[in-house]
Amino acid sequence: MPDRYAVIGNPVSHSKSPAIHAAFALATGQDLTYEAILAPLDGFRAKVDSFRAAGGKGANVTLPFKLEAFDLAAASTERARAAHAVNTLSFDADAVRGDNTDGIGLIRDIETNLGVEIAGKRVLVMGAGGAARGVLGPLLERRPASLALANRTPDKAIELAARFATQGHVIGSGYGALSGSRFDIVINATSASLAGDLPPLAASVFVAGALAYDMMYGSGPTLFLRWASEQGVTHLADGLGMLVEQAAESFFVWRAVRPDTAPVIAMLRAH
Numbered sequence: 001m002p003d004r005y006a007v008i009g010n011p012v013s014h015s016k017s018p019a020i021h022a023a024f025a026l027a028t029g030q031d032l033t034y035e036a037i038l039a040p041l042d043g044f045r046a047k048v049d050s051f052r053a054a055g056g057k058g059a060n061v062t063l064p065f066k067l068e069a070f071d072l073a074a075a076s077t078e079r080a081r082a083a084h085a086v087n088t089l090s091f092d093a094d095a096v097r098g099d100n101t102d103g104i105g106l107i108r109d110i111e112t113n114l115g116v117e118i119a120g121k122r123v124l125v126m127g128a129g130g131a132a133r134g135v136l137g138p139l140l141e142r143r144p145a146s147l148a149l150a151n152r153t154p155d156k157a158i159e160l161a162a163r164f165a166t167q168g169h170v171i172g173s174g175y176g177a178l179s180g181s182r183f184d185i186v187i188n189a190t191s192a193s194l195a196g197d198l199p200p201l202a203a204s205v206f207v208a209g210a211l212a213y214d215m216m217y218g219s220g221p222t223l224f225l226r227w228a229s230e231q232g233v234t235h236l237a238d239g240l241g242m243l244v245e246q247a248a249e250s251f252f253v254w255r256a257v258r259p260d261t262a263p264v265i266a267m268l269r270a271h
């Protein structure tokens with residue numbers, strides 16, 4: 001019997017993770033299956049328990065359950081504890097272990113796939129939800145010149161920045177406080193595009209040659225990337241590469257085999 005893995009979320013039917021992990025398994029010769037499991041909003045733990053009882057070996061966790069997954073895991077890696085969020089669960093005979101691969105996924109996409117070094121750069125992250133939590137620690141590890149965190153609800157950004165104060169210099173604020181600041185890398189970690197909205201950002205935040213990065217992805221350029229392009233930004237990237245990179249890190253956590261990501265990113269782009 002192949003080992004069973006899954007992604008658990010709500011909604012989850014749109015998830016590309018089953019296709020990504022199937023491609024990884026085929027390329028690396030790993031004997032596994034990977035399915036999408038919809039959990040009711042009040043039934044995440046029950047879904048994890050039943051999947052584990054049915055022989056599941058591990059699961060990715062997506063919206064809106066990453067904080068619940070952190071609480072559920074008996075032990076978590078340091079990067080998951082720093083984020084206080086889990087996107088990768090591994091099921092041992094006697095315990096559930098939690099990890100967070102979102103941050104390393106973003107770093108690998110920016111540095112390896114896009115060829116942009118983070119060290120010495122002025123970085124802005126917009127949003128203070130689950131996605132932002134997962135990436136702040138790994139971004140700080142890359143030693144940016146500065147890291148700003150802006151959020152619609154300023155208190156959430158201030159609070160989140162304070163949690164990472166021991167790891168580096170990160171300042172949380174609302175968007176108004178960014179007035180006059182300029183950045184080399186601007187990362188949209190909000191879900192504003194889902195509502196057809198843009199974070200209230202001044203066009204002047206981009207320096208010449210800046211990278212505009214949207215963690216969202218879709219069949220065409222996202223709203224934020226279209227807007228950045230209209231402001232003259234030419235280096236634009238959506239979150240598809242991050243998605244594949246975080247999946248590759250989860251695959252490595254489970255199987256101790258590192259799949260090649262470039263062909264899988266190319267396959268998804270071709271679709």
Ligand code: NDP
Binds near residue numbers: 156215
């Ligand atoms: P959350 O729901 O946890 O957080 C949403 C964030 O967006 C909050 O900070 C919220 O601000 C902000 N926001 C929502 N609407 C608006 C708006 N209209 N204007 C300004 N800010 C707004 O979501 P996640 O952090 O989990 O996910 C964020 C995005 O990142 C999603 O689009 C998700 O798909 C993507 N993502 C991509 C990944 C990838 O691998 N590519 C991995 C993980 C996430 P407030 O606090 O004020 O409500």
